[in-house]
Amino acid sequence: MNKETYIEESSETYDAIVIGSGITGGWAAKELTEKGFKTLIIERGRIVEHRKDYISEGKPPWEYANRTKVDKELVDEQFAIQKQCYAFHDGTKQFFGNDKDYPYTTKTGTEFSWIRANQLGGKSLLWHRQSYRMSPFDFEANKLDGHGNDWPIRYNDLAPWYEYVEKFVGISGTSENLPQLPDSVFQPPFEMTKPEKDFAAKMADAEPDKPVIISRCAHLTKPEKVHVDLGRMQCMARNECQKGCSFGAYFSTQSATLPAAAKTGNLFIAPNSVVESLIYDDTTNRVKGVRVIDNDTLKQREYFGKIVFLCASTLGSTQIMLNSTSKTFPKGIANSSGVLGQYLMDHNYNALVTASIDGYEQEYYTGRRPASLYVPNFHYEPSRYHEKFKRGFALAGSASREDWQSMGTRDGFGASFKNMLHNPGKWGIGLQAQGEMLPRQDNQVTLHSSKKDKWGIPQLHINCQWSENENLMMQSALEVASSMMEKAGFHNIQKRILGQPPGLAIHEVGTARMGRDPKDSVLNGFNQSHDVPNLFVTDGASFCSTGVGNPSLTFMAMTARAVDYAVKEVKSGRL
Amino acid sequence: MNRRDLIKNLATICGVAAANSMVSMPALASAKAFGEKQSGKSPTLFSGDNLAILRQICALTIPATDTPGAAEVNCHLFIDHQLSTVYSSEQQQSAINVMSAIDLASEEINKQSFVNADKTSQLALLSMLEASKAPFSETLRSDFKTIKGLIVFGYYTSQIGATKELTYLAVPGGFKGSVPLTAVGSAFSSKAYY
Numbered sequence: 001m002n003k004e005t006y007i008e009e010s011s012e013t014y015d016a017i018v019i020g021s022g023i024t025g026g027w028a029a030k031e032l033t034e035k036g037f038k039t040l041i042i043e044r045g046r047i048v049e050h051r052k053d054y055i056s057e058g059k060p061p062w063e064y065a066n067r068t069k070v071d072k073e074l075v076d077e078q079f080a081i082q083k084q085c086y087a088f089h090d091g092t093k094q095f096f097g098n099d100k101d102y103p104y105t106t107k108t109g110t111e112f113s114w115i116r117a118n119q120l121g122g123k124s125l126l127w128h129r130q131s132y133r134m135s136p137f138d139f140e141a142n143k144l145d146g147h148g149n150d151w152p153i154r155y156n157d158l159a160p161w162y163e164y165v166e167k168f169v170g171i172s173g174t175s176e177n178l179p180q181l182p183d184s185v186f187q188p189p190f191e192m193t194k195p196e197k198d199f200a201a202k203m204a205d206a207e208p209d210k211p212v213i214i215s216r217c218a219h220l221t222k223p224e225k226v227h228v229d230l231g232r233m234q235c236m237a238r239n240e241c242q243k244g245c246s247f248g249a250y251f252s253t254q255s256a257t258l259p260a261a262a263k264t265g266n267l268f269i270a271p272n273s274v275v276e277s278l279i280y281d282d283t284t285n286r287v288k289g290v291r292v293i294d295n296d297t298l299k300q301r302e303y304f305g306k307i308v309f310l311c312a313s314t315l316g317s318t319q320i321m322l323n324s325t326s327k328t329f330p331k332g333i334a335n336s337s338g339v340l341g342q343y344l345m346d347h348n349y350n351a352l353v354t355a356s357i358d359g360y361e362q363e364y365y366t367g368r369r370p371a372s373l374y375v376p377n378f379h380y381e382p383s384r385y386h387e388k389f390k391r392g393f394a395l396a397g398s399a400s401r402e403d404w405q406s407m408g409t410r411d412g413f414g415a416s417f418k419n420m421l422h423n424p425g426k427w428g429i430g431l432q433a434q435g436e437m438l439p440r441q442d443n444q445v446t447l448h449s450s451k452k453d454k455w456g457i458p459q460l461h462i463n464c465q466w467s468e469n470e471n472l473m474m475q476s477a478l479e480v481a482s483s484m485m486e487k488a489g490f491h492n493i494q495k496r497i498l499g500q501p502p503g504l505a506i507h508e509v510g511t512a513r514m515g516r517d518p519k520d521s522v523l524n525g526f527n528q529s530h531d532v533p534n535l536f537v538t539d540g541a542s543f544c545s546t547g548v549g550n551p552s553l554t555f556m557a558m559t560a561r562a563v564d565y566a567v568k569e570v571k572s573g574r575l
Numbered sequence: 576m577n578r579r580d581l582i583k584n585l586a587t588i589c590g591v592a593a594a595n596s597m598v599s600m601p602a603l604a605s606a607k608a609f610g611e612k613q614s615g616k617s618p619t620l621f622s623g624d625n626l627a628i629l630r631q632i633c634a635l636t637i638p639a640t641d642t643p644g645a646a647e648v649n650c651h652l653f654i655d656h657q658l659s660t661v662y663s664s665e666q667q668q669s670a671i672n673v674m675s676a677i678d679l680a681s682e683e684i685n686k687q688s689f690v691n692a693d694k695t696s697q698l699a700l701l702s703m704l705e706a707s708k709a710p711f712s713e714t715l716r717s718d719f720k721t722i723k724g725l726i727v728f729g730y731y732t733s734q735i736g737a738t739k740e741l742t743y744l745a746v747p748g749g750f751k752g753s754v755p756l757t758a759v760g761s762a763f764s765s766k767a768y769y
Contacts, residue, residue, distance in 0.1 A: 058745060061732035062611065067653075068732075069661045191752030221749075237750040364756040367747035368766070403762045404741075408727030409720045411705045413698055418637045418644070421727065422740065424762040 001049060001258070007040070007268050010303060014040040014268070016566075017290055017305030019275050019320065022122025024539040024555045025311035026257030027165070031563035032309070033266035040303055041267070042290060044274040044312075045119035048095075050254035054244025056091035064090050084504055085115050087126055087242040095125050095242065105448055107463035111501035114315060114462070114508075120271060122313065123506070124252040126242045129218040129370060130396070131171045132549030133162050133182045133557075137380045142545050144382050145390050148343065148439030151544045152516045152525035155182070161557035161564075168260075169251045169556065170227055172235075172371065173216030180380035181549070188221045189214045190237075190371040194363045195399045195427050199488050200373075206487045210480075215374040215396060218251035218553075230259045237367030250370070270303060272296055274455045277324040278308065278333050278535070286534045287333070293455040307534045307566055307575065311559070314344075314540035315445060318511040319460050321522075321537075322447050334512075334529035340522050342444040343513055344462070345546045347505035348393075348470045350498045351433035351477035355490035357399060360427050364401065372398045375431070375484075377548040389472040393435035394548045395481055402426055429490060433477035434505070436546050438469050443502075445511060464502045507551050509543035527562040533575055538562045609656045611648040611733045618655040620667055625674035626651055627690050629722075632677075635698060636726050642740045645730045653729040654722065669718040677701075680710050737764040 015037035018028045025041060032039040047053075061067045068089045075083050082088050082096040097116025106112050117123040136155035142148040159182070166185040175183040192200065192214055200212035219235040220227055232248035232255055241250050248255035261267040272295035279289040279302065289304035310317045318341055324333035332340050379385050379392025386392075402425030412420065443465065447458040478495040485493050502508075515521020518530035527542050529535040538559040540551055547554075569575035618626045633645035633654075645651075658667050677700065681689040685696045692700070707716035730736040737743045741764035 060734070060743070060745065061737065062734045065609065066657060066661050067609070067728065069657070071660050072662065190750050193752045196752070235749070237747045238745070362756050364754050364759050365750065365752050366744065366754050366759065366763075367750035369750040369752075401762070403766075404727050404731045404764075405766065408731075409724045411702075413635050413701060414638055415640050418640060418740075421637075421731070422761050424756065 001047075001262060001269070005262060005267055005269050006047065007270050009301060010040070010268075010270075012304070014038050014303070014305040015570075016040070016307045016309060017042060017303060018309045018311055019290065020044075020122060020310070020312035020316065020539070021120050021253055021258070021269070022117070022311065022313060022539075023124045023127065023253065023552050024559050025122070025309070026124060026253035026261070027556050027559040028309040028311050028538060028563055029267060030257040030261045031560050032567070033261040033264040035563065035567045036264075036266065037567065038266050039261070039268065040305060041269045042273045042275060042292060042303060043120050043269060043271045044295060045122075045271070046295070047269075047271045048120045048125065048244075048254065050248070050259070051244075051246045054246060055094065057240070057243045057246060059091060059243075066090060081113050082115060084113050084500075085506070087128075091240070092126065092242040095119060095244075101454060103451070103453055104460045104462060105451060107461070110463055110465050111503075112462040112464045113501055113503035114460075115503065115506045120269070121253040121258075125244060125254065127252075127506075127552060128550070129241065129250050130372075130550040131169070131184070131216050131218045131553040133184055134158070134547040134549060134554050135180050135182055135380065137180055138545065138547035138549075141391060141547075142439065145385075147390060148545050149513065149515045149517070149520055152514050152521075157525070158554070158557050158561065161561040162553065165553070165556040165560055168226060169218050169256065169553075170220040170223070170232075171216050171553070172219050172221045174214055176211065176213055178211065178376055180378070181376040184216060184553075186216070187219070190217075190219075190221065190369050192373070193365050193399055195357050195360050195429070196373055199399065199429070202488050203484060207484060209378045210375050210484065213374050213376070215371040217371045219370050220249050227256075230256060232256065235370065237369060239368035239370050241370060273301075273303075274457070275312065275320050276300070276455065276457055277320065278310075280324060280326045280329065280333055280532065282326060282328045285328075285532060287532055293457070295455075298455060307536065307570065309559075309563070309566075310535065310537045310541075311539050314508045314511055314543075315460060315462075317537055317539055317541045318445060319447070319457070321512060322445075323458060329531070334522055334531040334535055336531050337519055337521060339441075339513065339520055341446055341511050342441050343439040343510040343544075344443040344445060344464050344502075344508065345437040345439055345510045345543070346464070346502040347507040347546055347548075348435040348437055348466060348474060348502075349432055349505050350466075350500055351393075351435070351474040351481070352430060352496045352498055353432075353478055353481035353485065354428060354430040354494045354496075355482075355485045356492040357427035357429055357490050363427075364424060369398070372396045373431070377436075380548075386473070386476055389469045389476065390438065391436040391469070391473070392548060393433045393473055393477050395431045395433055395477065397429060397431035399427055399429040402428055429485065431481040431484070433474060433481070434548060434550075435470060435473045435477060436548050437502070438467060439510060439513075439545055440467060443510075466502065507540070507546065509540035509546055509551055512537050512541035513544050514542050515544065526565040527558055528566070533569075536562050536566055609653050611653070611735065616649075616652050618652065619659045620655045621671065621674065624678070625671060626655065628674045628677055629654060631690050631697065632701065632722070633726050635694070635701060636723060637730050643735050645726050648730060648733040648735050650726050650729040650733070653733070654725045657725060657729065666721065670722055673715060673718045673722060676711065676715050677704065680704075683710065731764050740764075
């Protein structure tokens with residue numbers, strides 16, 4: 001990035017301000033700048049330059065102070081929450097938020113693990129990259145079963161925008177023509193291992209409503225010109241993505257949207273700028289700017305823009321809105337409905353089933369695949385719901401050979417023990433559920449009445465719990481996955497409920513939901529505030545339901561669509 | 576320019592083959608990293624006697640064969656380091672207790688300290704521990720398995736364990752779902768997460 005891109009003080013009124021630079025903010029900036037809007041990204045964290053700042057990339061385990069484990073005093077002091085994330089280790093910790101700096105509270109008796117990534121690029125550096133379109137059924141579920149409010153958009157509204165973003169992102173996968181899982185525009189898929197292929201073939205006969213497919217992920221397997229022009233290359237299957245990828249093989253702000261936005265000459269970035277609140281002008285009923293606190297010096301400054309895209313993550317955006325109070329909006333900007341902060345959701349990953357697979361002793365694989373097996377949701381419409389719960393779940397997992405990590409504490413000593421670990425062990429398979437969480441008003445965030453963070457911003461107070469619906473769904477997922485494994489002839493089937501609190505799927509959505517009715521929603525069908533027309537919220541906060549799939553691809557498609565709408569509104573003089 | 580910068584630059588220009596050849600260069604260990612060649616390092620957690628017991632357990636668990644074993648890559652010192660920096664004080668004390676219990680049992684059964692016993696007696700004792708046979712309790716067995724896990728972790732994340740004993744692929748160049756095991760020759764050591 002050119003030095004001139006980064007700014008600190010500015011009295012300029014930008015055509016657009018984008019708050020946040022993760023997956024959503026990166027897309028907003030790319031689209032706005034490409035449409036000729038002089039755009040300022042406001043990022044609370046430090047600058048992370050593509051390649052240069054991937055400080056642990058390629059570092060072998062023996063070069064780490066503690067062989068990739070993090071010093072316990074550091075963990076206790078700074079990463080007590082973040083350490084719960086599967087991707088947290090000594091090579092990735094620089095991209096996780098410091099829990100000491102980002103305190104929040106939870107209602108007594110509840111838990112919520114809020115995973116943070118406050119730097120340029122945000123969670124786009126850390127995400128798991130699995131990418132699915134939501135289906136026509138997902139957008140209709142709330143209306144049909146009465147949980148949550150009706151989405152103001154349908155699949156067909158978003159379909160062209162999915163296609164638009166997919167061509168740029170690069171999604172590997174297979175076309176399956178499934179009603180519950182619309183196909184994307186695909187890069188070639190990752191391969192299955194031999195036992196996985198056989199499992200998929202057996203299930204096609206035994207469980208025709210539960211096809212086993214390869215997962216869809218934002219990795220380039222055959223880069224096209226649009227990717228190569230940005231310096232992106234084919235995935236090397238290192239699967240160490242969360243350290244940053246100099247190949248630019250997985251989609252991130254740094255690898256894709258930021259260089260595309262920078263090419264336009266319209267991009268400016270204010271790093272280390274913690275947004276305290278939005279500045280509301282009640283004479284025009286517009287957001288006219290943003291009040292920020294310097295990340296390091298704690299000094300206050302302001303930035304001004306004609307339209308504002310709030311892309312600070314689901315809870316980050318909501319916290320900013322709740323803290324933006326005025327005479328018109330005493331409960332937070334654009335909150336005339338009072339639902340701001342309510343209907344927080346995440347995905348439930350708590351059901352895990354593992355098994356051993358006999359045979360295939362001469363079969364192996366090379367590389368570390370960033371994709372998995374995927375069994376799409378088969379409870380995808382009310383007529384297919386389980387009698388005990390609403391909505392459904394997908395299963396994801398893989399079959400691979402055991403190694404020293406799982407066999408290392410077995411009994412035995414000496415050359416025979418060493419020889420056992422020299423060879424790959426038995427094949428094993430795991431399938432984990434990814435379940436939809438119902439939208440519930442009780443699951444909500446508010447601002448804490450007295451506690452503040454070091455920037456003087458009120459802490460978020462989170463009250464979020466799984467309901468009986470999610471718990472029953474996980475019990476069912478255990479039975480479904482184990483039954484599939486039994487039919488496949490696998491052995492030693494182990495069923496486990498993991499007991500993780502909400503938050504750890506890192507798919508938090510809701511809290512500033514869309515809707516048709518300004519009385520029960522914050523945003524309209526274009527992610528535009530019902531109350532304040534030049535304010536758009538295009539991250540997960542806008543969701544009315546979780547659906548079953550990983551949400552990031554939908555953030556992207558909604559953002560590109562919202563920018564297209566906003567720009568048309570501005571150019572027509574309506575905004 | 577350090578090795579990783581080279582990898583990054585090469586990755587952008589030439590891709591996988593060049594990047595891989597750079598990874599096979601001698602490692603430039605960071606100053607703080609536990610070094611597998613630091614045999615003279617003094618322990619921070621274990622007493623000299625206990626460290627000697629631990630070293631012998633490392634040698635018996637993963638011995639030198641046609642590749643060096645766990646003691647040769649200083650797994651005992653690694654465990655001392657790792658327990659001190661990553662594990663809780665309870666886990667540290669449990670590890671010390673295991674060493675003391677092994678020595679005590681050796682005095683009882685073999686009438687000599689563990690390190691002075693012959694290899695057959697040492698292995699017999701460790702096998703009793705793994706089976707939680709008297710005088711070893713189930714708790715001791717479980718605490719010993721933690722240490723065993725650390726021996727295995729320390730060995731296969733060492734440069735020798737990872738690259739000489741097993742197959743280390745820093746930059747696989749893509750994923751192939753089906754290759755004959757004989758084409759690889761051993762298990763892979765490299766993983767995304769440990």
